Amino acid sequence: MTADILLQAVIGGLLMGLIYALVAAGLSLIFGLMDVVNFAHGELLMVAMFATFSLWQLTGLDPLMVLPLVVVLMFALGVAIYHGLIARALTVQFNRGMVQIFVTFGLGIFIRGLAQFFYGGEFRSITGGMVANRTVQMAGIYVPLPQFAASLVCLGAFALLLVISRTEFGRALEATREDRDAVALIGINRDHIFAIGWGLGAATVGIAGVMLATFYYVSPNVGANFATIAYVTVALGGFGSLGGALVAGLLIGEIEALTALVLEPSLKQVGMFVVYLAVVLFRPRGLFGRL
C-alpha cells in the first residue's frame, strides 16, 4: 500500500465523515432537546435529496442554488412534524416511550412509501450543476469537487449551529433541555422551543441531504443506511453533544474509509460497528456525552 492510496483514503473519509457528522448533528439536536429518537431521520435526509433532485430537474437551477430553499422547506417540515405528531405523542398517558418510537418509525415508513409512489424505486442522480462530476487535484491527491463542496458546507452548518447555541435562543434551548417543566416559570413556551428544535434538526439534516444529492444516488431507501450510521455516530459522540457529533462523524468516516482499504468494500462498515461496540462497552455515554 502506498502512501498516496492511504492519503487518498484518509481524505475521502474526512469528506464523507463531515456529512455523517451533520446528519448526526440533526438527530442529536432533537434527541438532546427532548429525549425523542427520530426514527424517521433517514427519511428526512431522503426528502431533502429528492427535493434537491426535483428542483434541479424542474427548474434547471444548480443544486447549490436550491440549498436555501430546501433548508427552509425542511425547517417547515420539522415544525409540522412536531406539531402534527410529536406534540400529541408527548401527551399520551400510557407507554409514552413506545408511542414516541412508533410514531417516528411509522412516519419514516409513510415518507418512504410516498417517495416510492411518486418517484418509483429506481436510482436517480443529479448530473448537472457547477460541481457535478468534477475533480480537483491537489498535491497528487484527487478530490471530487462535489464532496469537497459538501464538506465545506457541512463545516459552515456546524459553525452556524455553534453560533445559534450561543444566542439567547440557544440558551433557551439549553434551559428547556435541562428542565422542560421549569421554563414556563420564566415565560417560555416549551412547545415553541420544541417545534423550533425539530425545525432546526430537520433543516440540519436537510443541508446534508442537498449536498449529498450532488454526488450520491437518490432513491426512497437511501436514508436507511445513513440513518444507521447517524445512530452510531450520535451514540459514539455522546447523546445531545454537537461537538461529539462532529468528532464522531469524522471518526466514523475515517474508520469506514480505512476499513475499506483492508477488507472487501462490502464489509467497509464492519469497522465502525466494532468501534461502536467497544465504546458502548467501555464508555456507554459516548465520547463527549453527559451522564
Place this chain on the structure above:
Amino acid sequence: MLRLHDVSASYRGLKALQGVSMDVGKGEVVAVVGANGAGKSTLLRAIAGQVATTGSIEFDGESLAHVPAHMVTRRGISLVPEGRRLFPRLSVEDNLRLGAYSKRGDFDRFAPLELVFSLFPRLRERLMQRAGTLSGGEQQMLAIGRALMTQPRLLMLDEPSQGIMPKLVDDIFKAILRIRRLDVTILLVEQRLAESLEIADRAYVLQTGRVVMSGPAKQIAADAAVRQAYLGM
C-alpha cells in the same frame, strides 16, 4: 389583585385543594401556613397554571382559567418553586438573563439585574459559575433573582428557607421585605411559622386542602389554638 373562589384541584389522584377561596391585595404580603401535605404547594402551582383546577382564579380582574403556565408568568405572576428548579448547567448569568427571555424586544429588559445584585451581592460574584455548583442558599437567591427578572407584580415563594443555612435564611427574609417595598405583592408559603407570620400582613391556614382560618398575621401567630391544632407547635 388575586382572587380565588372555590378552587379545587387534584394532585396524583388525591384531592389536594377543596374549595379554597382567598384574596391577595396589591402590595400585601400574604402567608399561607399549614402542616405538610396541607396543599400549600399545590395552591401556588394552581395559581401558576401548573395544575388543573375547578373554581375561579382571577388576577387583576382577568380569569386565569385555561391560561397556560408560561402565559401566567407573562401576565406578571412569578413562582419560585419548591426545589428552585434552576438550570444547573447554565451559568448564574444565563439563569438570570433567561428570566427576561419573554421580554425580548424591550429595550431595558435586563434592568432588573441591578436590583437583583443589590438584593443578593453574592450572585454578582458568582456570575460565571454554573448554577448547580452554588450552595443551597445561593441557589435560592438565584431562583428569586430569576423570578424578579420576569418583572412580576405578584411573586409567589414556595418554602424559600428550605434546605438553607440559618444565617442565609435571615438574608432571604430581609430580601423579601425589600422586594415588597418595590410594590411587588408577595404570596409566601413557609414552614418557618414565626418568621413568615412576622413579615406577613395576613395569613391563611390550610389543612387538608381547606382554608380553616384566615386573618391578620399577628392574630394568627397569637392564636394558641391554631398553633396547636394546625401547625403542630
